[in-house]
Amino acid sequence: MDLYYPTDIKDYPTVVWFHGGGLTGGSKELPEALKNKKIAVVGVNYRLNPKVKAPKYIEDAAAAVAWVFKNIKNYNGDPNLIFVSGHSAGGYLTSMIGLDESYLKAFDVDANAIAGLIPFSGHTITHFTVRKERGIPGTQAIVDSLAPLYHVRDDAPPLLLITGDRELEMLGRYEENAYLMRMMKVVGHKETTLYEMDGYGHGMTQPAFPLLINEVQRIVERKTERGQILPMKGD
Secondary structure, eight states: OEEEOOSSEESEEEEEEEOOSTTTSOOOOOOGGGTTSSSEEEEEOOOOTTTSOTTHHHHHHHHHHHHHHHHGGGGTEEEEEEEEEEETHHHHHHHHHHHSTHHHHTTTOOGGGOSEEEEESOOSSSOHHHHHHTTOOTTSOOOSTTSGGGGOOTTSOOEEEEEEOTTTSSTTHHHHHHHHHHHHHHTTOSOEEEEEETTOOSOOHHHHHHHHHHHHHHHHHHHHHTTSSOOOEEO
C-alpha cells in the first residue's frame, strides 16, 4: 500500500481507497482529488482473480484497513477517523468489510470503528467475478454471504452510496445500491444515503470525490461537536 499524508497537521482523517477493475485488474492508486485536503489517503493493492478466488480479495482489503487502524497514529493520524472508500470492485470491498464484521474481526478490529463507508458504484449483490468463479452468468443476481446486501444491520458505520446515472450504469448497479439503501433503512440504520450522479456512467469518480470529502468533513465536525475527538491542530 501507499500512504499519502499531511505533515503540517495532527489528528487528521484517513481515507483508505480501493481501486476498481472487476477483481481481475487494476492497481493501487492515490486519487489526485483526495490529495492536499487535510486528510491522509491510503492506496491499496489486493490479490486478483485468477490467481486467487473469493474471499481472498476481501481478506486482503480487511488486512489493509486493520493495518491503518493499528499504525496511522504513528503518522499523527487519528485512528477514530478512518474512512473506507473505493470505486467499482473497490466499492464492493468497502461494503463487504464494513458490513460483514467477521473480516476485520479476524484482525482484532471492530468494523463499527470505521468512521464512514463511502463505496462508489460497488456491487451490493454478490460480485460478478465471484459468480463467474462459480459458473454463474453476470446477469443472474445472487445474494449470499459474499454480498453486502446479505449483511444489512442497524449498527453499521455511516454509509454513503454513490452511483452513476441508472440509465448509464452497468448491470443495474444503481438499482442494487438503491435496494441496499432501502434494506438498511428497513432494519433501522439511521445513516444510509444514496446519491445518483445524473449524466455519468460507471466511471463517475470525478464528480463523486467532492461528495466523499463533504462526508468526511460532516462526520469529523459531528464527532468534534460531541467531544469524541480533538479538533485538528497544527504542529
